Amino acid sequence: MSGNTFGLLFSVTNFGESHGPAIGCVIDGCPPGMDLSVEDIQPELDRRRPGTSKFVTQRNEADQVEILSGVYEGKTTGTPIALLIRNTDQRSKDYGDILQTFRPGHADYSYWRKYGLRDPRGGGRSSARLTAPTVAAGAVARKWLREKFGIEFRGCMTQIGELEIPFESWEHVPNNPFFAPVADTSALERYMEALRKSGDSCGARLRVTATHVPAGLGEPLYDKLDADIAHAMMGLNAVKGVEIGAGFAAVSDKGSTHGDTLTPEGFVGNKAGGVLGGISTGQDIEVSIAIKPTSSILVPRASIDTAGQATELITKGRHDPCVGIRATPIAEALLALVLMDHALRHRAQCGDVHLSQPAIPGHVA
Template sequence: MSGNTLGNLFAVTNFGESHGPAIGCVIDGCPPGMPLSEADIQPELDRRRPGTSKFVTQRNEADQVEILSGVYQGLTTGTPICLLIRNTDQRSKDYGDIAQSFRPGHADYTYWRKYGVRDPRGGGRSSARLTAPTVAAGAVARKWLKERHGTTFHGCMTHVGELAIGFEGWEHVPNNPFFAPVADVSAIEDYMNALRKRGDSCGARLRVTARHMPVGLGEPIYDRLDADIAHALMGLNAVKGVEIGDGFASVAHQGSAHGDSLLPGGTFESNRDGGVLGGISTGQDLEVAIAIKPTSSILVPRASLNTEGQPVEVITKGRHDPCVGIRATPIAEALLALVVMEHALRHRAQCGDVAVPAGFGAAAP
């Protein structure tokens, strides 16, 4: 009921607060015998880490992960894996001015109304800081999926604010702070610099894909693969929309053109459905897009209320991302990996011995 756990067979429980002593997660259900160390997880955390450029929050966290349990002599044991990330650069005084008021667009009001109490320091549990354990857990899932199925995950930014970003190639994504798939990011830099000078923020659109997907993942009718993807990605801070395949553009298509025609060998002519049919993976690449709203913590004055119900003007000081979508790509990749991992284990449990007819390739092993 508490909403802090994602998954059932590969269950990830997230804990901690933005300005508490530490954050982390417990992974229950990781298969035993997989080589695992901090070095397998840290590179993904480094991709998400704050303070890596002037375009993101300047909170200086090393985000060094510690494995506290579930690994013995370098191998997973099948028991719960506890991952810990210590907070080292809290500045709780930055939030003194808003402790008794509510930031428009933020979770302050809803947390207070639901629980009767809230932690205003960096947003407490509602902070994007809590996505670091998600990325750590995703790294474990990514390792197992790559070793078992060859599945890999890739993401990029396709829009920042009203600025569309073209696609030149995945090789450009690691080479700039925006996870943009283009060689020249000067236009994005100019856009973000102007935004920062105004003390304002913007939203973003991201693309996430999974390659070399197994066929047959998904549990219709209520645990469809695409439904669980949407569920997980809507759990990412500030996400307001999720598309699978052509998504909302499908409205303008005609059935004669939209359907992904089957070809010999169990391949497809197109991938407008984003790798999912009837809630089950087709073996094509999973194609997902998410819409992220503008950062709610900004320097522009806005009208709000305090805890006494009186009108106040809110200006949020501190260290905040002018666009939370900039660092969201590794998080979205991790969430997609966690969903695929969950469904890979479900498929292995129920349908691992299903025979595949000749001429249709291989099903999920």
């Protein structure tokens, strides 16, 4: 199976299965000399881990990360960094009934057609469990970018099911299980409680931003910064749509109002989402993603088995009624991995161009 490595100069290879003994990743290309310990990585994994509220899967994984290589006396050595997260709460028996059937909306059928077999335990490689190593790798990238440029990453939920969530303040996001930017989440709780009791699921929309991004990251045409961001976000389980800046709202806009005006003081507006011509402008990177409803639900659905015969099934086990609830830290990590890779690529090609210089008079990149 190919397609498990992301990034060019800062590359991350993800390995493991949902119900295997462990999952993890190997990071290649991290610059040497950066202080790095488990304490730098674990807080991000704790934000993503399952079992943290009644609104997410009750699979209780500690998600304790281990650094196996690439760090000596507390500093990165420039050699591959291997990160391991052991699985401790698998219940593979929950999937015994679907060995010969395909769950609608899942990767069961497509994996079976491609490889001739599949691992049904928790979805195997297609499980959202495999996003934990991504978050761990993203924590390494976040630290380097913060120390080098002061870049910070934030994310929040802006819609769950049919409920739109108004933006009040970033300070509310860490204080509720939805990563919602509002003080009162009682309406979201009631909605999820009814959904859970019905055995159904819903989708979500998330917003992710990166601030203090220097101008000049990204490359023309096929390696555009926004193209790589979209590529990364579509690699996240259940993502079916990605918008940069105004996104699809640009369709109904006019050219006279859509372009972000430049003034001696800087840009007016950010409909471009911080990227022009595939290269960062020094503005905030703004990304929005759409996540589909969880496919594992208790509502009976029609399907077929491996013999092509009609059947009906429900999906047992412990599942998130909305996978978007825990996806914010993952989307932040993916954005960090893209910017980290492009920062190193810029340094390799354009080392004489100082990213810290103001892009335009009066504008701090």
